[in-house]
Amino acid sequence: MLKCLVLVSVFALPTAPAFAGDPSLAVQYFYDNLGAETGLENRDRFVGPALEFLNAADAAWDRDETLCLDFGFPVDAQDFDDAEIARTLKFEETVDGDTANVVAHFDNFGEPAEIEWTLEQSAAGWQVSDVASTANDWRLSTLSCE
Template structure:
């Protein structure tokens, strides 16, 4: 069994360790935290893959196009974001318009690796966790036999979910930490 196949077999077990938003963190993804039951305000985490259609108003629906369509984070509709992510994306646009280049990778949603739709469809898994007005969508996939895990943070704003940050667990970077100046 190849490393990537072994990883996919273990993936559902790793997702169980995440727990609700209050317990979801990098350590939980790696299995260091124990699973916890959702709080009274939280909703039990729900897992999916690219073939599973998310509820239209769910946090997962906000991040899905980055994987189904290979959408570019820097070109995505700013209405889908709120600070601090929106501020970084807007500073990136100002930098590009000034002719000084781009401070963000074109495929941050894919952990800065090449987009291979067939491989992504085969290996993609996601887990959504909601706690009140905050949510997290953790995605995992394999590219070139290397596992990748990213965490999208969202906040309910005006009745809809907005992306506040994107963190790469495997790449050890966060969108909110980029200085596009």
């Protein structure tokens, strides 16, 4: 009986999502897995406007193969040097209660880049609510996908 109780209690323990922890760790995932940001398996890492845009982009593609995003938003580019990005990546993080901003600074093909990530904390951990590039003046929350 005791063995059964121990086994049941192990399965009953809540499991922490992969994106729990500091906001920078939630953002780091996307740089460790460049190209995975639009994958359905990562959709639970997004919330709010970012999630709405990604879902709209999927719907547009399914409808008539409209491509709403033709670049990797973590790197603000279509092409990237993942080794250089990994080597130069630095984060600047500010947290205010249940919201956070993480600015990713890195070099891509010798050019400095900066991507701003806005996150919200929920029961699921830190989730991305918006992503922006001031250099190229875009923000996921303002992009349209028709």
